[in-house]
Amino acid sequence: MKESFNSTLLASLLGAGIAFSSIANANNDDPIKLGLMLPYSGTYTALGEAITNGLKLAIKEQGGQLGGREIEYVQLDSEANPSKAPQNMSRLVKGDNVDFVIGPVHSGVAMGMLRVAKQTGALTIIPNAGLEAATNQLCMPNVFRTSHSMWQDSYPMGKVAYDQGHRNVVTITWDYAGGKEDVAGFEEAFTEAGGEVTKRILVPFPSTEFQSYLTQIASLKPDAVYTFFAGGGGVDFVRDYSAAGLKESIPLLGSGFLTEGNLQALGEAGEGVMTTLHYADTLESEANRKFVSAYQEAYGELPDTYAVHGYDTGMMLAQALYAVKGDTENREALIEALSNVHLNSPRGPMTFSESHHPIQNVYLREIRDGKHEVVDVAYEQLEVPDDACKM
Incomplete structure (x- = not known):
């Protein structure tokens, strides 16, 4: 079901004459370029830094490579400014020729990014913005979310x-x-x-x-x-x-x-x-214990949900690019590999729905002695009803 869905969506974009970004012309011996469109100044600075830290930690654990290729980071401050989003996204895709765009935090910025993602076909992974439309009314085969919806x-x-x-x-x-x-x-x-x-x-x-x-x-x-x-x-x-x-x-x-x-x-x-x-740093699992320990060692502080979003983005890329042997030229195969990722995440098991939204546990947490203690699983493997996704 998922295979035919993604093939159909990709064919629809190709049939519409959409010009994909420079990924299609990439030399697989070149580094993979990750464009990070996140807030590195202003109110949401800490969120942008946590996502970046988590992403880089995951890739460091893969030996600094994805699918056997070196990684180049292109970081661009989104400033959490929706009015600059289309210009910034275009700069990453058309100017810097990135292979993937990772961002944003702010839902208003996501709206501007999604317009450019639709025009260019740029592979986009949303590591925070929770607007429902991203994987519903505005869903598209080249857009994934590794975070949540409201x-x-x-x-x-x-x-x-x-x-x-x-x-x-x-x-x-x-x-x-x-x-x-x-x-x-x-x-x-x-x-x-x-x-x-x-x-x-x-x-x-x-x-x-x-x-x-x-x-x-x-x-x-x-x-x-x-x-x-x-x-x-x-x-x-x-x-x-x-x-x-x-x-x-x-x-x-x-x-x-x-x-x-x-x-x-x-x-x-x-x-x-x-x-x-969908996360608490006190979750009792081997995957979370290892993540918390590694994050603390690398950055000197406990990780939060935003750090997990970045980490899982990196692990998602690692799994998909391993499956396609680092080949970013075959877009249909790459999107299929991303769609079929199964993560044993610090947050628990995570897969993706047909609209590319994470299917994940949601936990009931209570603050006790200054910590988010997990009381129960409030909903196991919750899938978002993205019924308006009609790509």
Whole structure:
């Protein structure tokens, strides 16, 4: 099924007269060029660096080669700026003649990249941006995702909340696409189970003035609150929620990005907060123990989800390029090899759906003593329903 699907999609692009990037003309004795279009400045710098570190660690473990060929990195700062995305993507594909583009972090940047990916056929691997459309409405054979969608990490929490005895909840997020996609996933599963969403609160983006909303939540007295905020906004919300005295009486649930990378900043306010995400550095598996140890040795810090995204991108490339013996000229074979990758990832087993989205476990995590402890597998091998993928 997957073989015929990918062959059909590739044929459709070829039939449409799309000019593939310079990969088709590459000499297999030349280095493989990896174009990294990630944020290396600004708010998302740490995410871009973690993805890059994970990627380079994976390739280092392969002896610095992929499919027997040396690697050349071309790093370009996306600045998390959507308006520059088409120009930056074109520069990597047409100017630097990269073999693969890896990026971005920001979903708005991904939209601009995808337009160029469609025009050029450039092989693109998304190691973070969670916009649903990338592997749904805008899916294409030359685009893969090694991260997640907003829905995939939030949907499992809906059933978890119901199973915990919560029957009415309030949801709260920023009024922007990513937050609303995340909350919608939770609401879908929670209402399917029989729960009721008492109110959805939308906060103007990127405001972190939460006090009036917390007062409103206190007056509604829901069984629990589900939220999506991230970065500094996530820290502010969790701290304010605790300071308002709500945490003890109204459990706080969220997507994993509420607390990911923020444990130290959250301190005591984060204790007991439960989230769902496709990774935790405390996962008990041999693959994760080895990864955490190697990452700490290489970079002097614990890895996070973003580092795993980069690492799995590198391992995906390693497996696919080994299968095709480093040949990047046969595009159909290379896309087929990428599609059929099976990873024993630090996050657990991972394969790819026909829309090239990862099929992976989602874990229920609770902050205990300043760590994300894995409570359970919230959903085993969850596949995203990319029904609009009609390539």
